[in-house]
Amino acid sequence: MKSACYVPEGRQGWWGGPDTRLRCRADDKVVFFSEADAQKAANRATNRGDPMIFYRGKCGHLHVARKKVRRHG
Numbered sequence: 001m002k003s004a005c006y007v008p009e010g011r012q013g014w015w016g017g018p019d020t021r022l023r024c025r026a027d028d029k030v031v032f033f034s035e036a037d038a039q040k041a042a043n044r045a046t047n048r049g050d051p052m053i054f055y056r057g058k059c060g061h062l063h064v065a066r067k068k069v070r071r072h073g
Ligand SMILES: [Zn+2]
Pocket: 003, 024, 025, 026, 027, 028, 029, 057, 059, 060, 061, 063
């Protein structure tokens, strides 16, 4: 069973505008409706220089998360 979702009010996104994306109550992350959407978002972030991957959480929703990168030094 999927966790409940909500649309945040008065939240600002990283782009500086209002963030009205649907979020998951269980972990407060943005919800994606398909693996294709999640993959696209992960790719966009990766192209921005912020490597991300998508996964399905215990909450039942698709989310993206920052990829753990092993840094040299
Ligand atoms: Zn979730």
